[in-house]
Amino acid sequence: EPEVTQTPSHQVTQMGQEVILRCVPISNHLYFYWYRQILGQKVEFLVSFYNNEISEKSEIFDDQFSVERPDGSNFTLKIRSTKLEDSAMYFCASSVQGAMTEAFFGQGTRLTVV
Amino acid sequence: RKEVEQDPGPFNVPEGATVAFNCTYSNSASQSFFWYRQDCRKEPKLLMSVYSSGNEDGRFTAQLNRASQYISLLIRDSKLSDSATYLCVVTSNTGTASKLTFGTGTRLQVTL
Numbered sequence: 001e002p003e004v005t006q007t008p009s010h011q012v013t014q015m016g017q018e019v020i021l022r023c024v025p026i027s028n029h030l031y032f033y034w035y036r037q038i039l040g041q042k043v044e045f046l047v048s049f050y051n052n053e054i055s056e057k058s059e060i061f062d063d064q065f066s067v068e069r070p071d072g073s074n075f076t077l078k079i080r081s082t083k084l085e086d087s088a089m090y091f092c093a094s095s096v097q098g099a100m101t102e103a104f105f106g107q108g109t110r111l112t113v114v
Numbered sequence: 115r116k117e118v119e120q121d122p123g124p125f126n127v128p129e130g131a132t133v134a135f136n137c138t139y140s141n142s143a144s145q146s147f148f149w150y151r152q153d154c155r156k157e158p159k160l161l162m163s164v165y166s167s168g169n170e171d172g173r174f175t176a177q178l179n180r181a182s183q184y185i186s187l188l189i190r191d192s193k194l195s196d197s198a199t200y201l202c203v204v205t206s207n208t209g210t211a212s213k214l215t216f217g218t219g220t221r222l223q224v225t226l
Binding site for chain 2: 033035041042043044045048056058089091093098102103104105106107108
């Protein structure tokens with residue numbers, strides 16, 4: 001069964017460092033998303049991406065965040081200068097069409113900023 | 115008012131029990147509705163979509179009341195493996211792609 005894969009599964013980084021979280025969406029999917037979940041809290045939308053550009057972003061997705069689809073398979077989330085409060089589980093998701101159809105989630109990257 | 119509101123639980127029920135979860139949403143323009151399941155420290159997985167006519171999938175029944183902006187999930191004959199957090203999710207199209215808005219989830223613990 002096709003699945004969304006994310007690497008690494010766990011990343012520890014020092015405050016102020018840049019991190020790149022990587023995702024390989026399902027191959028025939030056209031819409032890509034990043035969500036985050038701070039421990040004990042709800043899943044929150046960060047950004048959606050379609051046709052090589054950002055479709056929508058939340059207020060969490062400030063200038064410290066960027067997304068890229070550098071080739072035909074990878075979808076990355078970059079955090080330029082990490083803060084302690086960026087510690088969370090980051091989920092990548094993809095869907096065939098917009099979120100009106102099922103979104104498939106990757107297993108997540110647990111980011112710990114120390 | 116929260117965009118998607120759920121009772122956080124936990125709901126502790128014995129195996130075989132019937133349990134019902136409720137959810138309300140604030141955005142009347144919401145277009146699609148889902149229940150996702152999330153196991154501890156895992157990714158959310160789609161359990162079922164929710165339609166105005168109501169829909170059933172085995173032991174699971176979902177209902178939507180657009181007038182009341184209310185969604186429900188009923189689990190019959192609970193199994194130990196149903197223990198998880200159940201997430202109420204709504205979407206609205208505000209751009210080319212739409213976003214999922216999650217509730218905080220309701221935790222279910224099924225016991226022997």
